[in-house]
Amino acid sequence: MKYRFDFKSLQQRLAVLLILPVGLFLVGAGAFGYVSIRESLLEEWQKVAILRLERAAHQMDMRLSQPKHWMELFARLATKPHHAAVRDWILQQLEREDGVSQVKLTWPGTDAMRTFPAVKSVSPPRYFYPPGHETVGLRSELLDAHGQPLGELEVLLKLSYLMEDVVTSGWLQANMACLLNDKGLYLAHSNPSMQARHCLGETQDPLEVAMLKAIPEKPYATLIGQGWTPERVVGFYKLHQAPWAIMLHARGSQILAPILRFRFYYLLGVLLCLAFILGLMRLGINPLIASIQRIARRAALVAKGRYGKPIPVRTRDEIGQLTASFNNMVEGLKERDFISNTFGRYVDQEVARELLNRPEAGRLGGEKREVVILFSDIRDFTPLAETLSPEATIQLVNRHFSQMIEVLQQHRGIIVDFLGDAILAFFDPLYGPLEPTVRRAIRCGLDMEAAVALENASDSKFPKLQMGVGLHVGEVVVGNIGSETRAKYGIVGAAVNLTHRIQSQARGGEVVISEATYRQIPEEIVVQRSFRTMLKGIHDPTNLYVVGDLPG
Numbered sequence: 001m002k003y004r005f006d007f008k009s010l011q012q013r014l015a016v017l018l019i020l021p022v023g024l025f026l027v028g029a030g031a032f033g034y035v036s037i038r039e040s041l042l043e044e045w046q047k048v049a050i051l052r053l054e055r056a057a058h059q060m061d062m063r064l065s066q067p068k069h070w071m072e073l074f075a076r077l078a079t080k081p082h083h084a085a086v087r088d089w090i091l092q093q094l095e096r097e098d099g100v101s102q103v104k105l106t107w108p109g110t111d112a113m114r115t116f117p118a119v120k121s122v123s124p125p126r127y128f129y130p131p132g133h134e135t136v137g138l139r140s141e142l143l144d145a146h147g148q149p150l151g152e153l154e155v156l157l158k159l160s161y162l163m164e165d166v167v168t169s170g171w172l173q174a175n176m177a178c179l180l181n182d183k184g185l186y187l188a189h190s191n192p193s194m195q196a197r198h199c200l201g202e203t204q205d206p207l208e209v210a211m212l213k214a215i216p217e218k219p220y221a222t223l224i225g226q227g228w229t230p231e232r233v234v235g236f237y238k239l240h241q242a243p244w245a246i247m248l249h250a251r252g253s254q255i256l257a258p259i260l261r262f263r264f265y266y267l268l269g270v271l272l273c274l275a276f277i278l279g280l281m282r283l284g285i286n287p288l289i290a291s292i293q294r295i296a297r298r299a300a301l302v303a304k305g306r307y308g309k310p311i312p313v314r315t316r317d318e319i320g321q322l323t324a325s326f327n328n329m330v331e332g333l334k335e336r337d338f339i340s341n342t343f344g345r346y347v348d349q350e351v352a353r354e355l356l357n358r359p360e361a362g363r364l365g366g367e368k369r370e371v372v373i374l375f376s377d378i379r380d381f382t383p384l385a386e387t388l389s390p391e392a393t394i395q396l397v398n399r400h401f402s403q404m405i406e407v408l409q410q411h412r413g414i415i416v417d418f419l420g421d422a423i424l425a426f427f428d429p430l431y432g433p434l435e436p437t438v439r440r441a442i443r444c445g446l447d448m449e450a451a452v453a454l455e456n457a458s459d460s461k462f463p464k465l466q467m468g469v470g471l472h473v474g475e476v477v478v479g480n481i482g483s484e485t486r487a488k489y490g491i492v493g494a495a496v497n498l499t500h501r502i503q504s505q506a507r508g509g510e511v512v513i514s515e516a517t518y519r520q521i522p523e524e525i526v527v528q529r530s531f532r533t534m535l536k537g538i539h540d541p542t543n544l545y546v547v548g549d550l551p552g
Contacts (some may be wrong), residue, residue, distance in 0.1 A: 063098075311323050527546065
């Protein structure tokens with residue numbers, strides 16, 4: 001099903017056809033620019049965020065490296081009984097380290113450690129997380145020769161100290177930074193509103209779930225939320241000194257703030273531009289529309305046969321030329337109406353509609369194409385006419401032609417000419433398939449014979465008529481035949497003469513078709529009889545078929 005826009009006025013049409021493409025172009029250009037700049041801003045944020053996260057992770061690694069260094073030094077001396085004083089000094093230095101809140105050595109007795117060399121090895125420092133989210137611990141176990149723990153060294157570090165550089169570093173458009181371990185548990189937050197959160201992904205947020213999956217697999221990454229303006233953008237970077245990662249969250253609206261402001265001003269500019277174009281259109285087109293409306297109103301009167309006086313031509317532009325052409329057209333219509341009123345009853349209405357619907361048919365000349373030609377003729381009409389008065393003869397012919405014209409028009413036949421008591425017509429497929437046209441022409445011939453039989457049975461005051469019909473499919477020239485002053489729409493070609501000869505082989509009441517016609521729909525035609533005959537101008541015998549019926 002086809003849809004189309006109907007415009008009530010030229011002003012509406014121009015407004016839509018001009019403003020709509022301009023508006024779509026501006027909006028499309030703005031959307032393309034928005035997408036391009038959006039991608040650039042997000043890409044820039046990702047690069048800068050990774051660099052800042054790397055620096056923050058490096059600074060946190062440096063803060064963790066000092067306590068771990070003293071613990072590793074203590075571990076090397078714990079297996080040497082004669083270095084007790086040095087071990088005590090190391091513990092004192094460890095307690096003085098920035099960010100260390102507590103150093104705890106668990107041992108049955110300090111003197112025993114100095115006296116009995118029971119410690120054979122020390123485990124590497126392991127991280128543990130005391131409750132309260134204020135500190136994080138490092139623990140090393142003092143082991144005997146069998147690997148059994150004899151004691152342990154614990155160091156508690158303040159998370160606020162570890163996060164100090166993160167909080168004060170001024171993240172690029174970030175509203176939260178946090179520290180989490182390799183299990184996704186939050187250790188510290190820079191945003192107090194996140195203190196109630198314990199684990200990454202616990203809210204089933206798709207972005208956090210994706211981040212939780214990416215942390216074990218990659219050393220760093222950034223992820224962007226869905227939408228043209230993502231609600232959040234996140235990134236992380238893993239530390240080297242601890243199984244932790246620094247993660248930051250940023251609002252998409254903060255990152256894209258410049259382009260969002262530009263989008264608002266751009267849309268405002270588009271609206272102002274369209275309003276300006278519309279204002280110019282109204283100023284420049286209103287006089288044009290008024291002139292066209294004046295011509296349209298006069299055209300409506302002309303359609304009713306009220307021609308009136310010519311419209312004054314006030315300009316020399318296209319509207320003035322249109323007005324002058326309209327005046328010339330009205331004068332031509334007056335002349336054509338005179339001819340139509342005088343000779344219109346002799347012009348077939350179907351041909352008239354064909355000429356109007358196909359402007360090329362109104363020009364002299366034509367084109368070759370295949371049509372179905374019909375020729376009908378009353379049998380023994382000449383001796384019959386000699387027995388009638390001229391008035392009765394004309395009345396008989398007119399009655400017969402009236403019936404035949406009606407049948408031909410019902411089947412969309414185009415009447416070319418009346419030749420005495422004969423009719424020449426054709427059926428044009430108009431660039432469509434030929435088979436339906438052949439079917440329609442044969443049915444028309446049968447209906448014409450039926451109409452003649454009905455005439456003979458219904459009116460006894462006229463002599464009985466017998467008519468033969470011939471049909472042939474052939475290539476002819478279809479078009480306007482004549483001159484510029486007088487022409488008719490018809491056909492010419494050898495196929496027309498052949499159809500006349502085929503018709504001459506029909507007996508009264510028969511419809512005879514050619515071999516070319518029969519081959520179009522052979523399965524559908526009920527043949528009453530067929531015969532071969534010699535036709536004038538044809539060297540070989542011709543196969544002809546008398547149609548008995550055409551079912552359907």
